[in-house]
Amino acid sequence: MQNLTNYGQQLVNNLSAKYNLSYDAVMHMLISVNNGAGSMAQFNCPELGGSGQWMRGGMTMVGDMFNHGLKMTVDNICNDLANGLANQLVFAEIPQGMPGSSIWWPGDLGQPFSSGAQNNLRYAVFPNRLAVELNGQVTVYDTLDNNIGGVSQQQGSDNSLTFSSQYGTLSVNSLPIVSGNASAPTTNFAQPSYTPEPEPQASQAPMMTTSSVDDVIQLIEKLARLKEIGAISEQDYNTKKAELLTRI
Known part of the structure; x- marks a missing residue:
């Protein structure tokens, strides 16, 4: 794992306390946001509902799709991490061409x-x-x-x-x-x-894009509303939701 700078270490500790999450959970989210260049993240964090996706200024998807409090927590911590990555050096620099370097090409x-x-x-x-x-x-x-x-x-x-x-x-x-x-x-x-x-x-x-993820999320939420009003059954909802998630 790439080493953190003093600022990066402080950022993780502060967000761990702010959101009442473990150090490892915040580190997992930090790496996910960093891999998404600060604009998106694909993660699998048990403390945040398991598998999920986040897009800055877009939609947030968590395992429990009706848990709006969890969605807000994920969105807030990802935004905080993205801002931290944009404002300061969070990870210690690795020389170009070395394993783990962000500049990995010749x-x-x-x-x-x-x-x-x-x-x-x-x-x-x-x-x-x-x-x-x-x-x-x-x-x-x-x-x-x-x-x-x-x-x-x-x-x-x-x-x-x-x-x-x-x-x-x-x-x-x-x-x-x-x-x-x-x-x-x-x-x-x-x-x-x-x-x-x-x-x-x-x-x-295909790689995750803003349009494809947003479209799938919107379709799932529409399906959820149809299920709530009794237009479709629980089984139909689960089947279609699983099919839509394979498109991401």
Whole structure:
């Protein structure tokens, strides 16, 4: 775990006392908010109702969706943590390129114009280059003439990666490798003139976005109101809610 600065340590202790939460619970939320760049968080904290999601200025989802007090607590602590991360150095700096560093890509690439993270994957997009860190291993690809819009981790055990471009959805392994190693074969290079068929969207596990999460939350809340007025049964509600949560 990355070490905290003196300010970071004080922040965690103060919020632990403020919200009557354990040190570990606040640390878990701090890491989740930090991983979401201070604007979103996906967490699984028993003291805060288990699994949940938070988006700054948007919706907050907790395991007990009708517990508005819990929602408020999660929203408040996440906002406090996000403000702390924005105003002061919370985590001790790790040199670029070292495990755990926020600047994990090779230094000669400069600053990315787009980046993101999902599970054990991080990516950063540069002019003509795509850097991907998977399980701590960094690989840099030549993006050819693709305009990279985002990287997703496919469902399944192979951890295959895809990216979106003006040509549709393509495999990261179809790009030439500039540096690093990839677990999949590297000989299947994409040609700029070739436009492959997009892979079925249903097979992807897209990264959490504001629009997708908000839409699902709104649908679940509408379902809850329908259940309250007797328009649908408890069983129908639970079935549809489980189906909607798989979209996030």
